[in-house]
Amino acid sequence: MTATDTNLSTKYDPKQTEAKWQKYWADKEVFKADPSAEGEPYCIVIPPPNVTGSLHMGHAFESALIDTLIRYHRMIGRNTLWLPGTDHASIAVSTIVDKQIKAEGKSREDLGREEYLKKAWAWKEESGTTIINQLKSLGVSADWTRERFTMDEGLSEAVKTAFVKLYEEGLIYRGNYLVNWCPASLSAVSDLEAENQEVDGHLWHFRYPLTDGSGYMEVATTRPETMLGDTGDAVNPNDERYKDYIGKTLTLPIVGREIPIIGDEFVEMEFGTGCVKVTPAHDPNDFEMGKRHNLPMINIMNKDGSLNENAGDFQGQDRFIARKNVVKKLDELGNLVKIEDYRHSVPYSDRGKVPIEPLLSTQWFVKIDPLSQKALGCLDNDNSPNYVPDRWKKVYRDWLIKLKDWCISRQLWWGHQIPAWYVVSETNNEIQDNTPFVVAFDEAEAENKAKEKYGNDIKLEQDPDVLDTWFSSGLWPFSTMGWPNETADLAKYYPNSTLVTGFDIIFFWVARMTMMAGHFTDKMPFDDVYIHGLVLDEKGQKMSKSKGNGIDPLLMIDKYGADALRYTLITKVVGAGQNISFDYDRKKKESPSVEASRNFANKLWNASRFVMMNLKGKTPQELGQPDKANLESCDKWILSRFYQTVKQTRSNIEKYGLGEAAKGLYEFIWNDFCDWYIELVKTRLWEDEGSTSRLVAQQTLGYVLNGILKLLHPFMPHITEEIWQTLTQAALLNPTNSEGTVQTLALQPYPEVAEDLINSELEQSFSLLFNVIGTIRNLRAESVIKPGEKIKVILQTDSEKEIKLLQSTESYIKDIGKVGELIITDSLEDPGQVTAGVTGTVQVLIPLTGLVDVDALKAKLQKKLDKVEKDIKSLSGRLNNPGFVNKAPENVIAGAKNDLAEAQKQAEIIKERLDRLK
RNA sequence: UGGGCUAUAACUCAGUUGGUUAGAGUGUCACAUUGACAUUGUGGAAGUCGGCAGUUCGAGUCUGCCUAGCCCAACCA
Numbered sequence: 001m002t003a004t005d006t007n008l009s010t011k012y013d014p015k016q017t018e019a020k021w022q023k024y025w026a027d028k029e030v031f032k033a034d035p036s037a038e039g040e041p042y043c044i045v046i047p048p049p050n051v052t053g054s055l056h057m058g059h060a061f062e063s064a065l066i067d068t069l070i071r072y073h074r075m076i077g078r079n080t081l082w083l084p085g086t087d088h089a090s091i092a093v094s095t096i097v098d099k100q101i102k103a104e105g106k107s108r109e110d111l112g113r114e115e116y117l118k119k120a121w122a123w124k125e126e127s128g129t130t131i132i133n134q135l136k137s138l139g140v141s142a143d144w145t146r147e148r149f150t151m152d153e154g155l156s157e158a159v160k161t162a163f164v165k166l167y168e169e170g171l172i173y174r175g176n177y178l179v180n181w182c183p184a185s186l187s188a189v190s191d192l193e194a195e196n197q198e199v200d201g202h203l204w205h206f207r208y209p210l211t212d213g214s215g216y217m218e219v220a221t222t223r224p225e226t227m228l229g230d231t232g233d234a235v236n237p238n239d240e241r242y243k244d245y246i247g248k249t250l251t252l253p254i255v256g257r258e259i260p261i262i263g264d265e266f267v268e269m270e271f272g273t274g275c276v277k278v279t280p281a282h283d284p285n286d287f288e289m290g291k292r293h294n295l296p297m298i299n300i301m302n303k304d305g306s307l308n309e310n311a312g313d314f315q316g317q318d319r320f321i322a323r324k325n326v327v328k329k330l331d332e333l334g335n336l337v338k339i340e341d342y343r344h345s346v347p348y349s350d351r352g353k354v355p356i357e358p359l360l361s362t363q364w365f366v367k368i369d370p371l372s373q374k375a376l377g378c379l380d381n382d383n384s385p386n387y388v389p390d391r392w393k394k395v396y397r398d399w400l401i402k403l404k405d406w407c408i409s410r411q412l413w414w415g416h417q418i419p420a421w422y423v424v425s426e427t428n429n430e431i432q433d434n435t436p437f438v439v440a441f442d443e444a445e446a447e448n449k450a451k452e453k454y455g456n457d458i459k460l461e462q463d464p465d466v467l468d469t470w471f472s473s474g475l476w477p478f479s480t481m482g483w484p485n486e487t488a489d490l491a492k493y494y495p496n497s498t499l500v501t502g503f504d505i506i507f508f509w510v511a512r513m514t515m516m517a518g519h520f521t522d523k524m525p526f527d528d529v530y531i532h533g534l535v536l537d538e539k540g541q542k543m544s545k546s547k548g549n550g551i552d553p554l555l556m557i558d559k560y561g562a563d564a565l566r567y568t569l570i571t572k573v574v575g576a577g578q579n580i581s582f583d584y585d586r587k588k589k590e591s592p593s594v595e596a597s598r599n600f601a602n603k604l605w606n607a608s609r610f611v612m613m614n615l616k617g618k619t620p621q622e623l624g625q626p627d628k629a630n631l632e633s634c635d636k637w638i639l640s641r642f643y644q645t646v647k648q649t650r651s652n653i654e655k656y657g658l659g660e661a662a663k664g665l666y667e668f669i670w671n672d673f674c675d676w677y678i679e680l681v682k683t684r685l686w687e688d689e690g691s692t693s694r695l696v697a698q699q700t701l702g703y704v705l706n707g708i709l710k711l712l713h714p715f716m717p718h719i720t721e722e723i724w725q726t727l728t729q730a731a732l733l734n735p736t737n738s739e740g741t742v743q744t745l746a747l748q749p750y751p752e753v754a755e756d757l758i759n760s761e762l763e764q765s766f767s768l769l770f771n772v773i774g775t776i777r778n779l780r781a782e783s784v785i786k787p788g789e790k791i792k793v794i795l796q797t798d799s800e801k802e803i804k805l806l807q808s809t810e811s812y813i814k815d816i817g818k819v820g821e822l823i824i825t826d827s828l829e830d831p832g833q834v835t836a837g838v839t840g841t842v843q844v845l846i847p848l849t850g851l852v853d854v855d856a857l858k859a860k861l862q863k864k865l866d867k868v869e870k871d872i873k874s875l876s877g878r879l880n881n882p883g884f885v886n887k888a889p890e891n892v893i894a895g896a897k898n899d900l901a902e903a904q905k906q907a908e909i910i911k912e913r914l915d916r917l918k
Numbered sequence: 919u920g921g922g923c924u925a926u927a928a929c930u931c932a933g934u935u936g937g938u939u940a941g942a943g944u945g946u947c948a949c950a951u952u953g954a955c956a957u958u959g960u961g962g963a964a965g966u967c968g969g970c971a972g973u974u975c976g977a978g979u980c981u982g983c984c985u986a987g988c989c990c991a992a993c994c995a
Binding site: 008010011012196203219220221222223234266267268271272273275276277278279283285286344345391394395398399402503504533534536540541542571572578579580581583592593595596598599600601602603605606607608609610611612613614659660663666667674675678682686774777778780781782784786787788867868870871874875878881882883884885886887888889891892895896899903 | 944945
């Protein structure tokens with residue numbers, strides 16, 4: 001294909017083009033970062049998608065944002081790295097693998113750890129490959145040579161290093177605490193993995209008899225089965241009703257245990273009976289109270305949610321079966337007072353989809369306070385990291401303040417196995433709560449450590465549990481760069497420039513990264529945190545797997561092209577952090593918005609086709625830049641608009657206004673360049689070969705188009721590369737340039753602003769011109785004059801300035817307005833029968849040969865007059881108001897006076913026209 | 919219950935530090951189309967800016983209250 005080829009399809013076909021350039025970029029390693037190269041670094045690491053299947057629209061959105069930022073910074077000369085990768089997602093993938101083996105009728109234990117992990121890795125390979133391919137089909141300019149996975153060798157080393165260090169510093173401890181237990185996945189889960197759901201439940205009221213036989217205390221509960229583990233009963237010490245009971249004891253029904261009545265201010269006197277049963281082993285609040293009053297903790301439950309030996313007759317029953325049976329029993333015993341309907345929220349396990357059970361168990365914890373304090377310090381002292389938009393800073397800060405210790409152990413197999421080895425030979429060759437252990441980087445080191453303490457004759461067993469997924473993702477910004485080794489990447493690209501992520505994982509992830517980074521690298525992991533919103537479906541609802549209302553990004557890419565999808569997602573984001581809704585016709589599987597973006601791509605395609613056809617085989621380089629002295633006014637105008645657009649685009653991107661930047665480009669390309677400039681320049685292109693005017697038009701067209709492609713490239717990388725390569729013949733002429741750089745638009749410098757070519761006065765003149773043309777078109781349409789028919793037009797104005805301007809653009813008006821005879825005058829001779837309109841103070845008159853619909857014309861003029869008179873009234877009212885004249889700034893008053901004068905002039909013109917029609 | 923976000927044309931959304939005559943795209947209606955593009959062009963119609971009050975010479979924009987929707991957190995037994 002050459003630039004002279006006029007046989008380019010009239011339709012842009014994204015499919016072939018996108019695949020072609022993706023391959024080109026990959027083959028030439030265009031996006032491979034070089035830490036030793038020049039340039040201030042700019043680095044974004046991907047928020048690693050979970051290997052749980054495929055990417056959804058939210059990922060596409062986030063990737064489009066990141067890639068646009070990355071491509072922009074690369075083009076403005078920053079040393080850029082976009083590091084891709086995926087996350088192992090411990091619980092989520094375990095759930096998937098569990099399901100797989102359950103379908104085969106087996107259990108985790110049947111398979112054994114090794115076989116289980118093989119299956120998990122196989123799944124990871126499949127899902128990871130899908131995800132990476134999806135990212136590639138979006139055209140992201142990531143450095144694939146640096147692709148990472150949270151469980152690959154390097155990152156596993158980082159995880160072990162972090163764990164061992166934190167342990168040695170006393171920031172990791174093992175202890176018996178109440179944790180959120182998911183009986184479905186048989187693992188502890190974090191607070192964040194619990195999701196509250198409103199359920200219709202009951203509030204059961206029971207009577208517990210006083211041991212001395214003097215009466216009863218009434219308690220209420222939503223979980224009757226836990227009463228089997230009650231070790232106390234609490235009332236508020238200020239509660240007059242019960243004050244005197246404190247210190248007495250109750251006899252727990254069914255169980256027969258004698259439990260004390262304690263006073264604790266935690267108890268709300270107004271709620272229920274003002275009397276609370278205390279079950280320290282099965283409720284977080286009771287756990288705290290139990291600790292305060294030294295109550296025993298009796299665990300009545302097994303890990304699978306069934307009751308254990310402490311539950312007496314109820315042993316072996318599932319918690320929900322036991323609930324019914326306990327109630328029944330209490331009823332039989334006469335201890336059931338009443339059952340109330342009660343709507344309350346119950347924490348459900350995010351992954352297991354069953355109610356979470358607070359359970360006492362031995363787990364590993366990270367002491368959070370020293371870590372969160374450091375992150376808080378960075379935020380408060382250095383505003384680091386900087387949140388965009390600002391309001392998320394508060395959310396992040398509040399979270400850091402109220403953080404509790406972080407339970408990091410998970411009773412799963414898929415993940416980073418905890419680097420702790422138990423000296424099981426000390427406790428009958430099994431791991432017990434009191435089994436001594438050593439924490440070490442690997443088994444050999446563990447053995448050495450253990451032998452020092454327990455002698456040579458020992459047996460070790462590694463902790464079977466794995467770490468919370470977020471432990472490894474907390475290290476992601478630096479572990480991906482090679483930490484704990486001091487690599488060139490780490491030196492150059494860390495801290496990262498920007499983290500682009502959704503608000504939903506500020507707690508899960510962002511806060512953990514800042515804490516880990518603060519501790520291990522002594523700085524915050526990124527300068528800025530750019531928070532984006534969610535992609536909602538066509539009804540404004542969150543897309544989710546369970547609702548089945550997701551929209552497949554690949555389907556959209558297939559239908560409209562990756563550029564169109566990217567562009568749609570980006571133009572929709574206006575205020576940062578705002579959710580965006582994706583319009584979609586579910587039946588037809590079509591999206592009007594993406595279609596509009598596809599149309600925009602096609603418009604650019606055809607405009608480029610037109611330009612290339614008219615450059616007559618020359619590239620913009622060959623044609624050279626236009627000589628300033630020869631520029632005609634419309635050339636100056638489009639250049640002014642172009643540089644204005646460069647300025648706005650750059651400034652918008654710099655402040656994360658990607659949507660505004662994208663919209664600005666759309667308007668410039670479609671309205672200014674296609675609708676006006678190309679139209680204005682057409683007749684010059686039909687001129688003879690030697691014509692300077694023609695040459696300057698060609699040069700300007702080539703120059704501006706080249707600039708447009710660069711400006712738009714970060715947003716629509718494929719189509720711009722395709723057109724640019726055709727236009728400039730860059731890769732064909734010379735696959736690499738003199739410095740050995742690959743010829744690609746992606747590595748071209750982004751256009752710079754040329755302030756001296758921005759001319760706002762000229763732009764104003766052109767807007768008058770466009771208004772005049774608009775009025776002519778309007779009058780033609782209303783008078784049913786055929787669009788092609790050349791007509792006579794009289795433009796009348798008293799303003800000398802306007803006359804000059806109109807004269808200078810006479811040929812444009814004739815061309816575009818399809819005007820045969822154009823008279824520009826300041827005199828008001830009666831032209832006979834005309835149709836007329838007004839723009840500013842320019843009167844537009846079109847003499848009519850046929851019949852004029854006088855009534856229609858009058859009505860139209862009258863309507864305009866009404867509007868103008870309303871304006872006059874409002875403006876003069878204001879100017880007559882002493883308050884306004886005295887207090888408003890001068891320029892505002894001057895503006896109002898000006899507007900009033902113009903409106904009065906308009907009114908005068910319209911009135912005169914109306915008079916003539918009488 | 920607390921916090922946050924949102925409310926502007928039929929739909930999706932813009933609207934800078936208050937400056938008065940509120941914009942765009944989609945849709946809709948009319949007309950057009952043989953020298954880039956029907957994935958197009960030109961033109962038209964369409965809005966008491968959620969409600970009430972306040973500040974101000976002036977409020978879509980600032981303040982308060984209210985209403986509706988969404989999100990987060992706590993929701994206590």
